[in-house]
Amino acid sequence: MTNNAKIISINDLKSNDPSYLETIFSIANGHLGVRASNPVNISDTAGTIVNGFFEISEIVYGEKAFGYAKNNQTIVKLPDLRQIKICDGQQNVFHRSELKAESLDMNNGVLVSTYKLTNDLGKSVELTVKSALQQANNQVIGLRYEIKPIDYTGRIKIVKHLKAISDGEETDDPRKSRTVHTLTYEKHDVNSKSEIVKITTQISKMYLEMAIYTPAALEQKFELTDGKTINFDVIGLVGEINEPVEFTDMPTFEEVIKGSSEFWEEFWKNSEIKITGDDSLNQAIHYNLFQLTSSTGRDGKTNIPAKGLSGTGYEGHYFWDTEMYMSPFFAYTNPQIAQKLIKYRYSILEASKKRARELGVAKGALFAWRTINGQEASAYYPAGTAQYHIDADIAYAIDRYYKVTDDKQFLENYGFEIVLETARFWKNFGSFSEIHGKRKFCFFDVTGPDEYTAIVNNNYYTNRMAKFNMGFAVDLIDEFPEKARELGVTDQERNELANISESVYLPYDQIKGINQQDDSAFEKPIWPFDTTPKDNYPLLLHYHPLMIYRYQVNKQADTLLADFLFDDLSKEQYLREYDYYEKITTHDSSLSRSIFSAIAARIDLKTKAYDYFMDTVKTDLVDLQKNTADGLHVANLGGSWLTVVNGFGGLQVKDGLLTIDNHLPDEWKKLTLRLQYLGRLLQITYTNKTTQIEVLTGASIKIRVDGTVKMIQA
Template sequence: MTDFTLTLADLGNTSAQNIETLFAQANGILGVRASLPIPSTESSPGSFINGFYESHEIVYGENAYGYAKNHQTMVKLFDLRTIEIAIDGESEFSLLEQDLRLEMATGILSESYRYATKSGKKIQIDLESLASHANRAVYAQKISVTALNFSGAVKIGKKARHIKPEGISEFDPRLKESSADLQISGNRYRTKNSQLDLFVKFDDFDETLSLAESQTFTFTQLYHLSRLNDFSDVTYDTLKMQQTAIFKDFWASSDIEIVGDDKLQKGIRFNLYHLFNSAGRDGHTNFAAKGLTGEGYEGHYFWDTEMYLLPFFIYTQPEIAKSLLTFRANILPQAQKRAAELEFAGALFAWRTINGEETSAYYPAGTAQLHINADIAYAFELYDNVTGDADFIAKNRKVIYEIARFWMSYGFMSARGFEIHEVTGPDEYTALVNNNFYTNKMVQNTFYYAAKLAVRFDENLDEALKWSTAANKMYFGYDEKRQLTQQDDSFLDKEPWEFDKTPTENYPLLLHYHPMKIYKHQVLKQADTILAHMLFSESKEQIARDYDFYEPLTTHDSSLSRAVYGVVASKIDRNEQAYDFFKAAATMDLDDRQGNASHGIHAANMGGSWLGLIYGFAGLQLENGQIKTSNHLPKAIKSLRFNLLIRGKMTEIFIKND
């Protein structure tokens, strides 16, 4: 397989923490950052277990009824990579050279480092590692130490080091201290507040060797971390062989071949690689916003999963998609409890969560983003339509009914139609508005789907009639004079943001301006109305007018934005604009375009880059179980090849630019 190798030459920012993120290894349960074997002050080593979190009470200066009660933060656990080395008693080293090669075709990371002591003695450390997909409790390493220009005593120590809390030094609301004090009893580590258990089995190493010049010493280590105190006996070589076979199968169904732009070819494969690695597999975990590669956004699950990640999994890896949707079904009781707490019917899913409870302390850009309810329903429907998995939908249809019941109790019928007030749409720079177009469109879709299920299963028919009526009478704002879709009832009346007076260093705006300053202006953080246009059919002329109005007002401060605008640009035949947006999405982390890849990958954008190719360039549409495509390839892309799995049948799509 060609062009499946990532090296340092592919990165736009080779800072230590960026490298740790981008070369991180993960398997859906366990993630390990690719930190230096001999750490520097710039390093941020660590490992994570999906869904393993600590909780703390949220302290409000001014509290109110129904506010989220507790933080939940995925715990940064152990440094599994640091090697303690001394050469004839010298233990201080300077890094001379480093080389990293991530073989995405096999899921194996190979590294080589050269270090020197103050007296000039040089060693080479070669590492080979994997987070096993065959046994997801295991991180495995093969380590070689070579004496380059000396003969002498080399002391090697390698053991897991629990990372203690140190605090966050930079101001960024997307970050929070993630390491935690853990209660240790034997091989059990327990969080103090959330009372979650983690069991470990580590192959620690400590030995002093006598190495001759050019002699190499090699050893392997297996680190087992599991929520269950039950570990299998495995070997490094077996795990490596299994890993290679698993990734061969993954790429056979999920690879995308681009001819014409080698950088974008590598970019999309890098994105798909990380999507496969960080997705939860057990029905009790989901997909954290930064995957299992960093501590950004505290390891929380958002709407990102449903709207940006699940399309890729539904069309290529339906079993993973089923697991991610099962997580939502399993936290339905928490969503029902939350709706009841706020005195609404049905279920209200948390905006950001790990265990199903709301953890967003800032409700205007948190709980008020009620569209997550409709996003979840949309994802269930997409899975239903693409896979035809009738048993799964039959088992979990209550999720859709409960979401529809929430919307019936939250919205209301007016003289204009069914209206939904006091919500925040995808654009987090415009909060607490009436009749957000995206939200109303998604709720309309939820009502239609819930009614369809009710008829399919011959139940709740009285409710189904009410849902259908509400959907048919859903209110959508429209400015007849300007012939524009209204993002909400007030957006078009606001004062435009003064972009020409905003210095480049003041982006993202959320780090430099108070919400009151931002909310009163016409300015978008990300695609909102345009996201609705990506998902639903409108006239090409209407979409183009809305695109031309909203795109210049969009900062793209959110990594979720560019891919959506790219898909819609394809939809209105602006193929070269779409190409520019796709380039930004496909290489966002490789080029560190958002300036914070060190916090972890931008998972939703990675899913968005798949959308850019499949929904955008290939114009994918699914109608009654049948796929339709249209050619929107930009000039630079000569051809595009990919696979889709529709109702159990694999179909290869090939599009040429002629």
């Protein structure tokens, strides 16, 4: 174990699988990501990934119906910026490679990889590759190749060019990406020091330019002698989509490192978490926050791919994961990024209105379940489009951002319209029905977060979120009356939304004393867990969906997720619900364990909280889901922060006050975290006996701490 919590090395990992290591040591800056590939051995899994750069292919259905998603959107894997060729004086290539050491320093964002390279004559040299990405100017990567002799001295030739990436294997695994065959490459040799490759997608009609530049030449010869190290620096450029790259004011490698260091220093100042009592967990949470931030689009045009920019799994699509699992971290630590994520949703609002009409809803917007450009790309609607709750998830994220920042101007200019259009969707999508002798507003044929229970009536999570969404819209109509009139809101519409919000049906089982996942949930038999082989998980890869749907079995937290978000149950009901739903949940989704951990912490199920957190925080570092090679589980990275801060730290905004309840695990001596709230930078320190809060910047503030309202002095 490395001593510094912000450094992770190959020695900290149990697996040496090359594709897995490519993912773990990948680096990114929200615009581009580079997998930590072996620079001299070509790999099908290596390459560069650009957020939002995708190709289209037609979705082929055996039987197609009106309104089905039309096209796949698949993120494109681009030339590997790390690749290099090294020869001796007789042109013998050093092509056999052994990884000797690798480490990622999260203090400055620098990845260092060291290899032993051997040619066919059995002679070897040592190659160290240092890589860093600019974070402010997000088009720039700096690469330094350092070559030392092992048992070879003499002439060395280095050749650096951009080469097209090879196609990977086709797969039926829905978690992986399909292969893209419709790219064209056009190379422009500017001069001996630089070259540009233009990559064009044939169907989506997008292009992107990649370039490399070196101060000397792309092909150089050196004399390698004992005790000498050869340095070969390369600056890579990855342009914005549909914009040319320009070789102006090219930074040196040292300047790239300096810029990266400054970004991460500022980041940790606002986002630091320190766990005292378990060094491995401390390292893991730092890794998760580093990679989560690296993965996140920050331009208002892009979002967070399900695998970040560490791999092409899930085709680079954006899901509800952003709002429920990832944007909470940014709202509380880097609100400017949370704002950009909302702006992305605003940029696809018109496409979402069109999608609502395709689904037969006359007014409002329905955001695509999985998408890059705003159009629905989910070919399986029962576990895709039917998850209408994404509308309310986005509204909830806007509410969270508003409560944490009090950014009225942004809310009025961007957030309000999204909240209103999603509320209008619910109003026109649902209908009144008589339930238990009362007139209630219901939502039929929906799918909640649990994708093992599809097309049901009155999913509790969906109904609860829709109720919130419409109520929030009413609050904003009252707060911003002029903007409401500008958006066409009438008094009648306002009152209808208020009435419907109050009338939404929330399923509850009187006998069990718990919220019921949906109208039919408790009528189904429980999945035969005792006779299900361990190798048959995840269930979705071994059983037909219709078989899974007819049982009580959950892929992930569903009703419990609503309980976590609203936190308004008695402890007794919390315990009953937790006990019931835990027994039927497989955690086949990486999103699940963080919620189970956070709730367990809140209701003092300490052992469960800690065990689930151990799996959550190390999901990728131990390859818990067995598919980290395809890319990081980025939503789970955010989920681990939720567990620490909202679970163990008990942090919420309630009744207009920041509320903190100490649930520190017995295994930890201390937890220290930093966050931003209403313009203040706060530091909160938990021990098993005390909770201390400091205002590091900003004015004094009232906070409810362990049940008591206190004025925290600046």
